[in-house]
Amino acid sequence: MKIDAHQHFWQFDPVRDAWIDDSMKVIQRDFLPKDLQPILASNGIDGCIAVQADQSETETAFLLNLAAENDCIKGVVGWVDLVANNLTERLAYFSENPLLKGVRHIAQGEADDFLMRKEVQDGIGQLEQFGLTYDILVYAHQLPAAIDLVRQFPNQAFVLDHIAKPKISEGLSEEWKTNIKKLAAFPNVHCKLSGMVTETTNFRWKQSDFQPFLEVILVEFGINRVMYGSDWPVCLLAAKYEEQLAIVQEYIATFSAPEQAKIMGGNAKEFYNLETILQ
Numbered sequence: 001m002k003i004d005a006h007q008h009f010w011q012f013d014p015v016r017d018a019w020i021d022d023s024m025k026v027i028q029r030d031f032l033p034k035d036l037q038p039i040l041a042s043n044g045i046d047g048c049i050a051v052q053a054d055q056s057e058t059e060t061a062f063l064l065n066l067a068a069e070n071d072c073i074k075g076v077v078g079w080v081d082l083v084a085n086n087l088t089e090r091l092a093y094f095s096e097n098p099l100l101k102g103v104r105h106i107a108q109g110e111a112d113d114f115l116m117r118k119e120v121q122d123g124i125g126q127l128e129q130f131g132l133t134y135d136i137l138v139y140a141h142q143l144p145a146a147i148d149l150v151r152q153f154p155n156q157a158f159v160l161d162h163i164a165k166p167k168i169s170e171g172l173s174e175e176w177k178t179n180i181k182k183l184a185a186f187p188n189v190h191c192k193l194s195g196m197v198t199e200t201t202n203f204r205w206k207q208s209d210f211q212p213f214l215e216v217i218l219v220e221f222g223i224n225r226v227m228y229g230s231d232w233p234v235c236l237l238a239a240k241y242e243e244q245l246a247i248v249q250e251y252i253a254t255f256s257a258p259e260q261a262k263i264m265g266g267n268a269k270e271f272y273n274l275e276t277i278l279q
Helices: 022-027 033-042 057-069 087-095 118-124 140-152 174-184 207-221 241-251 257-271
Strands: 003-007 047-051 073-078 100-105 133-136 158-160 189-193 226-228
Touching: 003 226, 003 257, 033 047, 047 057, 057 073, 057 087, 118 140, 133 140, 140 158, 140 174, 174 189, 174 207, 189 207, 189 257, 207 226, 207 241, 226 257, 241 257
Parallel strands: 003 047, 047 073, 073 100, 100 133, 133 158, 158 189, 189 226
Antiparallel strands: none
16 A cells, blocks of 8 residues: 655635745646546555645645545644644544544744744643644754654654755755754654655756665664655645655665555554554
């Protein structure tokens, strides 16, 4: 079973989606399951995890509705207000839907200490009781806050999105490498091999640019804690679906078949508890 562990859907709204500016015209349109499903099928991908792109419960409900209507969506990583007074109530409400697998906040857009704040950590600390994962979306320089966060919750399932968005074109940073090592030392943290093509200068790249970064991730996290994700349709800014997929597939081509199967779906299936959905 092959799973794309990270992609997005939206009905484009120029006001709500102001981050998609005129330099990103290729993604200034609707992207829905009917657009992705044939791409997944042609690339031998059996399903996907839909991840929030807008910080609203409206979008969480939108994604859950899409998942209910489209078998290709195996789970949803939604959004809830982690510092809301009624957080427990909202988590209880959304977690009644078995398709909700996790929660994410766009921490990369917040102050560098966001994930270290007590009220944020208190909110994330409630996820475990509802069986929900937490996707960590940060830039490389924000990794210290992510390390502080995961240190507080050894039983919470975390996954780092987009390998923390290092500047690929500038080559390996010792600071990024050191912080990845620190983060990966916590066994409850996984990492997505996703979102790399858009962290290149002018979206220009070659396969070899990613090799040293992938090597660090695989060495530190190991085969059992990494998972493939496309970051479609955002990836289209820099690569076709097939091109970003090939980056991971070519890197792991020399791995054993069971190891490749884990990275390309098995780990995501386990991390997001997709057993009940896939049966």
